[in-house]
Amino acid sequence: CIPETEAYIRYRLNELSSRNEHHRFEEIATRVAQKRISSNILIATGPVSSGGDQQRDAETFTTRLPNELPHSAGFVAAASTSPVVLACTVQSGGLKQKILSDLAGICAYEAADVDHVAFFSVHPISEGVTHEVQQTARESYGVNLDIFCGGDIATFLAETDLVWVARHYLELPSHLVPTPEDEPAPQWYADLIEGLRHNHGPVALTPAVQGEITHGLRHATWDEHANADLPEWLDFMGTFLADSADGSDTELVFRACYEMxxxxxxxxxxAAGIEDLVRRAIDYACTSPRPNIVDDAVTLCAYWGTMWMTGVAKAEASEINAAMARLRSHLVNLLDATDSVTHPVRSATLTGTLAFAHLVPDWERIETTDGKPPPAAVASNVGVQLDESAVETSALPVSHLFDFDAAMSYLTQLVDLLPRARAYSSSELARLFTMYAPAASGHTNYEKVRDGFDTVLAQVQGDSATAERCRDRGMAFVRAGQPLRALAELHNAKAQWFNGDTIYGAILTMRYLGSLYAGLGLMYAAKMYACTAAALAMMSDDTDVQV
Structure with missing residues (x-):
């Protein structure tokens, strides 16, 4: 139904012209430009009729879409990086003179620099006129000029990511909404963002509403197609920054800072525009008695350090180190004031957070030994979720961590608390410990911490989960060039997987053990494990295992 959809949109655009609804058309054009040209376009606030906006109906500030959204696909990835100005008109006659007049105002001597002008017109402009004014723009003003008429705009508005604009501003009926050609967004996501657009943002500043927006924001952060919506989600979440209690920030503000x-x-x-949010969140957390708030602030501060290490942060390493030191001090005070006998879960939470806070890099020490990272426009690994197998912890020496021995001390205290703190979730910290297994293996408390995590998590997740952690630690040792330690962990994985339901994991592990032994020159052991794996596979009733 796309031809019918476009025809209806063109009809509704012509109605805007007949009613002289310039401002509504200006909003539509800006929405189109935000998706097709550059995301950081804002409608000008000057009075249009008096020329107070210098013929600039909308224009960009300095950030550019390709740098902001390198994880996105389609138009977003190909968007302009130049300063852009939009001019719009709903008039039907004298369009050539209108374009030339607007160009003169936009490119006036006292006006801000511009490289690209996009002119939106409800009514068609002939190809001859278009080429003529484009040549004038290049030769007289040194700018590129693009002209979008009603037919072009209707085509844009009939596409999946912009059809909501037609529904909202032009009352496009539901039966004319085209079926998406790509894999559609999850229904909950589509319903949520449509509702927020219809209401111009959240209807109330409540934890429930913020939770829904958090869900959408996180989806857009990682999903390739929804990532194009990220600027909108940031605007929705930014509404919560205005919440206050007697002039002070609230938890809603903290959560908004964290998520944004x-x-x-x-x-x-x-990191542009968000480092002040990080500072604001840390200030709030340092006065909060709630362990989960402080834990999230430690995570956020660690992200801040990563921003510095990737070259996108403006803050100095000393400031980030000082912020983490404030959080550690606050955690110690909270832990000292907590009775682990009566409040084991709170104690475990604070202890685990302290362990993590000591495992982060010492950014000042790194700057001293390796120098300050070179500035970068965009950090690497944007939009990519990394698991522990993709993170090379051996690239960060233990000497670069803030205090590895203190972290191990807190982890030792934590595993002593775990049997009494059954409500405490230790899986994430156990994953982090697995990542640092090569570095921790020489520590006197390594086996105690390892067995403590495995015992507690086995009670929750079963032997298979323990086997997976043993395998992950083994692979970490392999990547670190410690095959003998890897053998010990992989043998434990094989034993945990050795039952009928999970025999496939045991067989794969035995095959890999054979290759490890072969690499060590222990050929008899290599042959034994390879043959045993083959024999077990042949005895299995599962064809997938046999293959």
Missing amino acids: AIARFRGMGV
Whole structure:
């Protein structure tokens, strides 16, 4: 139904002209430009009729879409990086003179620099006139000029990511909404963002509403197609920054700072405009008695350090180190004031957070030994979720961590608390410990911490989960060039997987053990494990295992 959809949109655009609804057309053009040219376009605030906006109906500020959204596909990835100005008109006659007049105002001597002008017109402009005014723009003003008429705009508005604009501003009926050609967004996501657009943002500043927006924001951070919506989600979440209690920030503000900072860094690869949010969140956390708030602030501060190490942060390493030191001090005070006998879960939470806070890099020490990272426009690995197998911890020496021995001490205290703190979730910290297994293996408390995590998590997740952690630690040792330690972990994995339901994992592990033994020159052991794996596979009733 796309031809019918476009015809209806053109009809509704012509109605805007007949009613002289310039401002509504200006909003439509700006929405189109934000998706097709550059995301950081804002409608001008000057009075149009008096020329107070210098014929600039909308224009950009300095950030550019390709740098903000390198994880995105389609138009977003190909967007302009030049300063852009939009001019719009709903008039039907004298369009050539209108374009030339607007160009003269936009490119006036006292006006801000511009490289690209996009002119939106409800009514058609002939190809001859278009080429003529484009040549004038290049030769007289040194700018590129693009002209979008009603037919072009209707085509844009009939496409999946912009059809909501037609529904909202032009009352496009539901039966004319085209079926998406790509894999559609999850229904919950489509319903949520449509509702927020219809209401111009959240209807109330409540934890429930913020939770829904958090869900959408995180989806847009990682999903290739939804990533193009990320600027909108940041605007929705930014509404919560205005919440206050007697002039002070609230938890809603803290959550907004946390989500916006991480989404902008992980989804866009930039730190511009969010470092003050990080500072604001840390200030709030340092006065909060709630362990989960402080834990999230430590995570956010660690992200801040990563921003510095990737070259996108403006803050100095000393400031980030000082912020983490404030959080550690606050955690110690909270832990000292907590009775582990009566409040084991709170104690475990604070202890685990302290362990993590000592495992982060010492950014000042890194700057001293390796120098300050070179500035970068966009961080690497934007929009990519990394698991522990993709993170090379051996690239960061233990000497670069803030205090590895203190971290191991806190982990030792934590595993002593775990049997009594059954409500505490230790899986994420166990994953982090697995990542640092090569570095931790020489520590006197390594086996105690390892067995403590495995015992507790086995009670929750079963032997298979323990086997997976043993395998992950083994592979970490392989990557670190420690095959003998890898053998010990992989033998434990094989034993945990050795039952009928999970025999496939045991067989794969035995095959890999054979290759490890072969690499060590122990050929008899290599042959034994390879043959045993083959024999077990042949005895299995599962054809997938046999193959």
